[in-house]
Amino acid sequence: MKEENEIEVLRHSLFYRICHWTIFSTFFILLITGLFIGRVFNLKAPDKSLFLDIHFYTSIVFGAAWFFMLGYIIAKEWKFFSIIRIPYGIKFFIAELRAWFKLGPHVEDPRGYDPKKKEYVEKIIPTEILVWWTYFALAIIMGITGLSIYFNLDFIYNAFDDVARALMIDDGYTLFRIIHRLGMFVFGVIVLTHFYAVIIFGVIKSMFTGRRLEKIKYHEEAEE
Amino acid sequence: MKYKMLVLALLLVALFVIPIGLCGVMYPRYGEVLGPSGSSFIPNETIQKIVVKEATHEECGKCHADIAENFTKSLHYTLAGMKEEFRKGAGEAFGVDMPKGCTKCHTECSSCHGNFTTAHTQKVPMEVCVECHHARAGVNYVGYLAGMKAKGPNPDVHYEKGLECTDCHTFEEIHGDGKYYTSEKLAVKVRCEDCHLTGRVVKNMKATFDPNKIAHRIHDGKLACYACHAGWYQTCYNCHLDVLIKEKKKKIDKSYTDKFWLIRGYDGKIKPAYLMYVSYENKTHVGWVEYCPHTITKKAKDCSFCHEKAEVMYPQTVQKGEVLGPSKASFIPIGKTVLGVQVDLIGYGLLAGVIIGLIVHIGRHVGGKK
Numbered sequence A: 001m002k003e004e005n006e007i008e009v010l011r012h013s014l015f016y017r018i019c020h021w022t023i024f025s026t027f028f029i030l031l032i033t034g035l036f037i038g039r040v041f042n043l044k045a046p047d048k049s050l051f052l053d054i055h056f057y058t059s060i061v062f063g064a065a066w067f068f069m070l071g072y073i074i075a076k077e078w079k080f081f082s083i084i085r086i087p088y089g090i091k092f093f094i095a096e097l098r099a100w101f102k103l104g105p106h107v108e109d110p111r112g113y114d115p116k117k118k119e120y121v122e123k124i125i126p127t128e129i130l131v132w133w134t135y136f137a138l139a140i141i142m143g144i145t146g147l148s149i150y151f152n153l154d155f156i157y158n159a160f161d162d163v164a165r166a167l168m169i170d171d172g173y174t175l176f177r178i179i180h181r182l183g184m185f186v187f188g189v190i191v192l193t194h195f196y197a198v199i200i201f202g203v204i205k206s207m208f209t210g211r212r213l214e215k216i217k218y219h220e221e222a223e224e
Numbered sequence B: 001m002k003y004k005m006l007v008l009a010l011l012l013v014a015l016f017v018i019p020i021g022l023c024g025v026m027y028p029r030y031g032e033v034l035g036p037s038g039s040s041f042i043p044n045e046t047i048q049k050i051v052v053k054e055a056t057h058e059e060c061g062k063c064h065a066d067i068a069e070n071f072t073k074s075l076h077y078t079l080a081g082m083k084e085e086f087r088k089g090a091g092e093a094f095g096v097d098m099p100k101g102c103t104k105c106h107t108e109c110s111s112c113h114g115n116f117t118t119a120h121t122q123k124v125p126m127e128v129c130v131e132c133h134h135a136r137a138g139v140n141y142v143g144y145l146a147g148m149k150a151k152g153p154n155p156d157v158h159y160e161k162g163l164e165c166t167d168c169h170t171f172e173e174i175h176g177d178g179k180y181y182t183s184e185k186l187a188v189k190v191r192c193e194d195c196h197l198t199g200r201v202v203k204n205m206k207a208t209f210d211p212n213k214i215a216h217r218i219h220d221g222k223l224a225c226y227a228c229h230a231g232w233y234q235t236c237y238n239c240h241l242d243v244l245i246k247e248k249k250k251k252i253d254k255s256y257t258d259k260f261w262l263i264r265g266y267d268g269k270i271k272p273a274y275l276m277y278v279s280y281e282n283k284t285h286v287g288w289v290e291y292c293p294h295t296i297t298k299k300a301k302d303c304s305f306c307h308e309k310a311e312v313m314y315p316q317t318v319q320k321g322e323v324l325g326p327s328k329a330s331f332i333p334i335g336k337t338v339l340g341v342q343v344d345l346i347g348y349g350l351l352a353g354v355i356i357g358l359i360v361h362i363g364r365h366v367g368g369k370k
Helices: A014-037 A048-076 A083-100 A127-150 A154-166 A172-200 A219-223 B002-026 B044-049 B065-071 B080-094 B109-113 B116-121 B126-132 B137-141 B171-175 B192-196 B214-219 B225-229 B241-247 B303-307 B343-369
Strands: A006-010 A112-114 A119-122 A211-215 B235-240 B252-256 B261-264 B270-280 B283-290
Touching: A014 A048, A014 A172, A048 A127, A083 A127, A112 A211, A127 A154, A127 A172, A154 A172, A172 B343, B065 B171, B080 B270, B080 B283, B109 B116, B109 B126, B126 B137, B192 B225, B214 B225, B225 B270, B235 B241, B241 B270, B261 B283
Parallel strands: B235 B270
Antiparallel strands: A006 A211, A112 A119, B235 B252, B261 B270, B270 B283
């Protein structure tokens, strides 16, 4: 139901939505094949080499979708997702964490759209900056470790032998396998949080339709 | 009469002359001993000692004192490896001593070297080793199952190339190096790397190794060569100890050659292990012992043999029990660890944490709306 101070706008372009759902679907393929390859929860792949091939080729699509999305963000949404906004995201996260433990008030939702200028004053919840960059960094880490293991790129993982030994791990190769496995869990944690967040912040529908009712805010108000 | 006297006279001559002649061969006394300093005639005291009744270490030790002294500490003499393994495993579990039949392998110099003459004239043939090592290593090496009762899947590649036991196993390993060992794993010092990393030439054959093979690079230092290059080994299932003790007969239920398990050896390397499933008066004990199968093949097992079979890498999931052998030997831990903590546990912890957090958050929302 549209309220007085709301306006329906295009929140996500078609290109962005395609990237998002490509990442979403390939992530699930990677997750399922990965669980079987890594025998997590004692799952056993009926044909491990087939699962490994699916995992590998899917990861190429997954990685490509991330880079397309990164390109889009740099070109179109850098002012919201810029790296320099990470401290702002952390500040918001800490404030929300304090509020969660009832040690402080909740921070007001900063999102808003300026109909005069026909642009967002603020498009995202600040923690989205953290989530996006954590996702991206994880995708890179999973890509490097996964490809090194898959293609046995020993010149990469051997360089981490000393780091591995400091962590009481046999060698760089084992370290890479551990990172890849642990990365899967971290990915899972962020996906779960992300999934929950998009529901409570009411943005899931806009990722399908592209459109969302946004609060009207003016740049002047935001500057004040 | 004259004829009889002649025979008697000849016999008397023979009785004195022949030993003197032999002594002349073994113990010449004329002239001086040349060559490197330290060479000498055999001393008179030693000559007096050589009245060999039986080739025991006491008798042989009269001349070979160092070897005999070391031998009394060797596993061939003490059988400490078997005794210790039994004590730690079934012995402790059932409160019984090692059956006497198990110690009949106790050796003396004569067990391998024969009598005084053969000991000094003949090299110990491989058949002598196989005769005693007839349960696993010896017979498997030549391609047979225990007791030479049937052919195994394959003999050891070294056997096929004409190598005998003593081509790998050194003098010190067999006769002892003066140290008292409680396990064959510690006493046996020979390693594949001794020849294959150095390119040693044995019987005109050069040992080879390809360091660039992916499997060699990945597993370097982590696996014993025979974890991949062993063909097979024999595992007996359910040794009836009570039958062995009471009836002095070996009774087992089954014997496998198609089972292959890996554990982490005392030196941290992944190695094959065999299962010792022993029953006694309705109780059972399961032990795992690291082992070097003497059925080496040139072609290694492929990756999937271990990496796609949890029961190979983690035999404890199939048959629980304890790892015997030298301390520090253990099952391969299930899952990787960081600073000693299992990665999967960290992962499950993270997932559980976020799920609990979300549930609490939902609960608060629902509570707040009410």
